[in-house]
Amino acid sequence: MMKKKITWNEKTVGIVSLGCPKNSSDTERMISDLSSRGYKVVPDLEEAEILLVNTCSFVTDARRESVDTLLELSRYKEEGKARYLVGAGCLVSRYRDQMGELIPEVDLALTTFEEHRLGEILDQVGGSTSSPLSIRPALFPLPGARLTPPHRAYVKVSEGCDHPCTFCSIPLARGGQVSRAPESILAEVRDLASRGTREVTLIAQDLTRYGQDLGLSDGLSDLLERIDAEGGIPWVRLLYAYPTLVTDRLLSVMAKSRTVLPYLDIPLQHVEASVLTAMKRPGNVEFMKRLVDRVRSAIPGVTLRTTFITGFPGETEREFESLMDFVAWARFDHVGVFAFSREEGTPSYSLPDQVPHRIRMRRRKDLMALCAGISLEKNKALEGTVQPILIEGLSEQSDLVLSGRTRGMAPDGIDGEVLVLSGQGSPGEIVDCRIVKARPFDLEAWEIGVPEIPEA
Template sequence: MRNSKTVHIISLGCPKNRVDTERILSTLFDRGYTHSDDPLTARYIIINTCAFIEPAVEESIDAILDVKSEHPDAFVVVAGCLPLRYREDLVDSLPEIDLFLTPDRIHELPDLIAAKTAPDPRGDTIYGASVSGRVLTTPGYAYLKIAEGCSRRCTYCTIPSIRGPLRSYDSEMLAQEAESLASCNVRELVLVAQDLTAYGVEKNEKHSLTNLLKRLEIIQDLRWIRLMYLHPDGIPRSLPELMKNSEKILPYMDIPFQHVSDHVLKSMGRPWKGNRIRKLVDNLRNAIPGLVLRTTFMVGFPTERDEDFQELRDFVQEFRIEHVGVFAYSPEEGTPAFDLGNPIPDQVKNARSSEIQNIHSRFIKRRLKEKVGTTQESIIEGVSSETDLLLQGRTWDQAPEVDGVLYITSGDGIAGEIHKVKITATHGPDLFGEII
């Protein structure tokens, strides 16, 4: 039985999309809707999609088709990047979808639904469960999206055409959002954007990112601030000093390098050389003791020769970046790189990807083993998704959703609490520990 004002939401893609999911929920909650974890009881099913690369598009389409076939009587809303990228095509090819929602119209969703359905005789009841325009879906931590869009021109990337140019949110507005999140038991704030480094650049503001961080640091109940998606070009000179001296800004940086070969970087439209990346890593590590880095690499770009891959491989071996993600190149229609074709066979791409992952996992295994017996500040996220018998959390150097987790085998805590945890064992990318 479907409840008339109940919604079930499926959030695909990245943390930026998750923030939009939380905004969608808030908009609906403010108009009397409730959420159900069970799609069978929900009158409305929303799929917040990703369309950054072909596999993400396929995942989104599969999710839509699954929902439509399993819940033919539900009102289905498709939101996010898919309608932004394929607006007209989708209306023609998926006529069974009740509503397409682009991110700029999230606040209109209840009215758009109302216009498509019979008016609800009970009218709209306001009972806010929203936090600063969001309904949190993450335990103890929250993403803070500081900008939309991207004004860089990486030749393989669809984001600027899907999400538009960089638009930075006002720093005071972000600080208020962060205060509101902190008052709702959020202790870790994860700053995200397509390009964190460029925050404020389009307004010709100087030191925007560091000024924002200084403002966020004074929010009393916030304990950790984490930076994700820092573009390597233009990281503020003042950031390492700020990070080094801060009690809240974690010595953790996520900087997607994509490649280190000059030849590949140039054709990727990332106009700096591999040596600048090497120097950047050295400088940051020298400036910030104990710095933990995360990066992503793309293998199989059309211009990647054997010697370019070898250079990337050597970099991974030599620089031992703490957290590494590897993606195989996917040609995306409408991007400049699409015209280069897709000359590297999938088997070669997959083999290169596995080689990088294997080198990295040998290193990470040793690194995690060295943690056994040490004590690490860790955030509690709640009962483990794997078993009700364990609590789950993360050490300070594990970012949510991407870096592995910490299973807590002894001691108690609730989501958002930060405890000292003695690490007792490792398994794959995950850690086990006891609260002390």
């Protein structure tokens, strides 16, 4: 959907990126492409003549935020502050045919498969080129721009997903899995290392399926061995693994690695076979227990993270209690809990036995309370220990203390933070700190070598 031809004045672009790290990675590549074509990305939206919103559509709240943001930025055009509005990302991909009717204020709508064309299209809109638009997908050009701080970065290894989970809208927006060539990933990791990046988080909808479409039998393990051999990044983190694809070799590679962190996020979603079958996911309680035991046996001290959905269609009280019992047994380090969101276009939308919203939310609250108690107990076990802490900068909770993360905490608030109450450190430094106080999800610490602060 491209509406009009405009002559650009300053070629300034204001960008709002919504959603997950995978979306942020896409935004970084669009910024890099625009910069290479002479466009200037500006932080103040009021100074931009072109506005771009990279949208999310994962759940209802995300769609609402994306629509609200597009409508809010359309007012900049009405007020004469901007001249062109671009919508990109997952929401546009899901509702491409309806975008003109739903949000006519959007001048250009690009799906996730067309975002590589943004710079070309804007050039044509501005009359700076008359060459035909490229139709060759370019999903993984190396980004020059980063939305993350210089000391950490996300590296996307594949796009899309082949799993048929009935609750998930991602294949509707991003299609099937397309893996990136290993050489391209390694080139990006080398580039980040040369810039002094301290932590790289490898991201994909399913990391453990990486390379299967390229004919690689154990692509993720091969990739990790090559990254580890490079040795340029101190911390390499993995998000996310599919339960049935966590191979013994992957666990062995992680256990032996100098750089790959003992951190694994395996979204289980549920443990009862009947619910998992309705989700079109494999497993049962016994399988999940064997998986947890296998991971912990192979990687001593591993941090295990997972997610669960409460109130999936057909979930009974007995099945929910079974999930609670499993979580109490497994004692995960970090857990994300989501009440089932009935997403239009997904198979679960029309499943029978929909669970009332209030029950979904009550079950989520109960499971979150259980997880918070487990988290507090695990954090208390860290009191008095010395942990390497990656410094992020000043804490948002107080500019009098530093914020950092242990090896077992993913970035961007996914797993909490460490408040470093005494000591010094610059963003990206890895500093040994003694844990002095546990909270349900956060920790407090002092840098080693700094005199202890006497209690008042």
